[in-house]
Amino acid sequence: MRRARERGTALPAAVVALAVSVALGAGLADLLRTEVVLARERIAAATALAAVDACAARTLAAVPAGWELDGLVAGPDATPGTADDGRLADEPGCRAVAAPAPGAPAPARVVVTAEARVPRARRVLEAVIGRAAVPGAATLVWLDGGPGASRVSGTAVLDGRGPEPHWAALAAPADPETLDGWLAEAPGVDAARAAPPRFAPPPPFTTLAVRAAAAAPAGTAPLVPPPAVPAPAVSFAPADLPLDGAWAGAGLLVVDGVLEIRGTVTFTGVVAATRGIAVRAGGTLAVTGAVWAGGAEPLAIAGTLAVRRDDAAVETADAVLPLPRLPRLLAVRDVG
Amino acid sequence: MRARARGLTLVEVLVGTALGLVVAASLAHAVASGGRLLASASARAEAEDTLQLAVETLAFDVRRAGWDPAAAGLAPLVEAEADGFGVVADLDGDGGIDAAGDELVRWRCDREGRRLVRTVGRQPMPLAEGVVACAFAYAARGGAPLAPPLDAAARAAVAAVGLDVRLAPAGRAPSARRVRVALRVAP
Numbered sequence: 001m002r003r004a005r006e007r008g009t010a011l012p013a014a015v016v017a018l019a020v021s022v023a024l025g026a027g028l029a030d031l032l033r034t035e036v037v038l039a040r041e042r043i044a045a046a047t048a049l050a051a052v053d054a055c056a057a058r059t060l061a062a063v064p065a066g067w068e069l070d071g072l073v074a075g076p077d078a079t080p081g082t083a084d085d086g087r088l089a090d091e092p093g094c095r096a097v098a099a100p101a102p103g104a105p106a107p108a109r110v111v112v113t114a115e116a117r118v119p120r121a122r123r124v125l126e127a128v129i130g131r132a133a134v135p136g137a138a139t140l141v142w143l144d145g146g147p148g149a150s151r152v153s154g155t156a157v158l159d160g161r162g163p164e165p166h167w168a169a170l171a172a173p174a175d176p177e178t179l180d181g182w183l184a185e186a187p188g189v190d191a192a193r194a195a196p197p198r199f200a201p202p203p204p205f206t207t208l209a210v211r212a213a214a215a216a217p218a219g220t221a222p223l224v225p226p227p228a229v230p231a232p233a234v235s236f237a238p239a240d241l242p243l244d245g246a247w248a249g250a251g252l253l254v255v256d257g258v259l260e261i262r263g264t265v266t267f268t269g270v271v272a273a274t275r276g277i278a279v280r281a282g283g284t285l286a287v288t289g290a291v292w293a294g295g296a297e298p299l300a301i302a303g304t305l306a307v308r309r310d311d312a313a314v315e316t317a318d319a320v321l322p323l324p325r326l327p328r329l330l331a332v333r334d335v336g
Numbered sequence: 337m338r339a340r341a342r343g344l345t346l347v348e349v350l351v352g353t354a355l356g357l358v359v360a361a362s363l364a365h366a367v368a369s370g371g372r373l374l375a376s377a378s379a380r381a382e383a384e385d386t387l388q389l390a391v392e393t394l395a396f397d398v399r400r401a402g403w404d405p406a407a408a409g410l411a412p413l414v415e416a417e418a419d420g421f422g423v424v425a426d427l428d429g430d431g432g433i434d435a436a437g438d439e440l441v442r443w444r445c446d447r448e449g450r451r452l453v454r455t456v457g458r459q460p461m462p463l464a465e466g467v468v469a470c471a472f473a474y475a476a477r478g479g480a481p482l483a484p485p486l487d488a489a490a491r492a493a494v495a496a497v498g499l500d501v502r503l504a505p506a507g508r509a510p511s512a513r514r515v516r517v518a519l520r521v522a523p
Contacts, residue, residue: 013359017363017367018372020367021367022368024370024371024373027374028373031377031381034381035381100430101406101407101429102406103431104406109407111405128404128405130407144506330400330521331400331403331520331521332399332403333403334399
């Protein structure tokens with residue numbers, strides 16, 4: 001008994017201090033653990049947000065250029081009322097479904113629900129996809145593939161200057177760096193006054209040719225010898241169109257084949273050739289507006305091709321026959 | 337045994353007491369430091385969490401500004417000032433804005449109350465207390481700053497909304513955020 005009374009308070013004090021220290025340490029550790037968990041959740045949420053934005057962007061990039069968006073709602077089989085209605089993207093980590101937008105049918109638009117999954121998180125957004133206000137692709141030369149076998153042994157001058165942003169020299173469903181490399185390696189191309197190439201879906205040549213044929217059933221090309229100034233109109237050639245001599249035109253010229261220039265042609269508006277444009281040595285094609293070309297050899301320039309941006313000229317072409325437009329993300333909202 | 341039961345001398349008591357006081361003071365100091373550290377870390381963590389929540393909420397509101405599935409022609413920004421802005425979104429797709437509901441959201445730096453307030457419809461929701469600095473910024477496409485207040489024409493050119501905010505909980509080090517959120521209906 002006596003010894004117990006002599007023991008003092010050191011041990012209880014040490015135990016109490018240890019307990020308090022442990023409690024404080026545990027509190028701090030818990031706080032840190034909570035913050036680590038929160039940080040991990042935030043990283044996952046931010047990753048999912050970026051993933052769903054990317055999912056929406058990929059979905060948008062896969063929407064073809066055109067006029068309406070009904071095809072998106074009809075699904076891959078293009079038949080409304082079937083099981084695949086609205087299906088746009090269905091790949092690991094990205095799923096997108098289109099539905100009609102509320103309200104009046106015009107302007108064309110759909111509501112796309114995109115869902116992205118990443119480890120530890122999932123994110124859903126809705127996007128309104130419509131058509132760009134500006135016809136075409138804001139580019140001087142719009143291709144339906146890469147440059148392919150295009151050759152420029154003559155001169156091609158591409159002038160995209162205008163209200164910011166300048167028009168791109170080239171647009172195509174290809175890697176812009178590849179397009180830029182092609183431009184850099186083509187010695188006769190002068191694209192210093194145009195913006196760098198950019199990605200775009202291909203021009204819808206098949207539908208455009210059908211529409212142009214319907215608008216200009218006679219198939220006559222209203223090109224006139226200069227200095228006469230033609231009125232803007234739709235011109236449609238159902239096959240290859242070789243042009244000798246001097247001609248001038250305005251509006252929209254659609255050639256369902258190769259447009260072959262052997263003389264001198266000036267055009268104000270949009271020139272579209274589904275299988276390419278060939279400017280022979282000594283020939284000149286000067287376009288104030290834009291050029292759209294397709295085929296395996298979209299550009300074969302042994303003479304001179306000059307394309308200069310002119311928004312009004314393209315709008316005039318759009319007025320004589322509505323032109324296709326790129327899809328555009330009009331609005332977004334996060335829903336989960 | 338007799339010698340051990342003899343008791344303590346005055347010197348032994350004084351030395352023991354002094355040593356005990358030193359140990360107790362050290363322990364008290366360590367415990368107090370630990371407590372202060374815990375309190376400080378908690379306050380800092382809370383401020384950081386508050387700011388992060390504000391940033392995420394701002395991103396949510398600005399990203400959906402101008403949501404207009406019915407193509408009614410909504411302008412996403414209805415006001416844009418240095419200490420506040422308002423955004424609209426036609427969430428139900430009826431072509432109009434219900435200003436009393438969640439289709440109209442206003443943000444305000446309440447300098448007097450040292451608060452950052454988000455008002456949904458008519459319902460104010462304080463997002464952060466202890467705000468010592470707060471301002472909204474606006475940028476055009478390409479990043480050029482637009483000086484507020486902005487009229488309707490200038491608001492139409494806004495491509496991003498920014499928030500610069502600093503919290504300083506009483507007696508604590510400040511926490512700050514500077515964020516820019518792009519409008520998804522940018523011109």
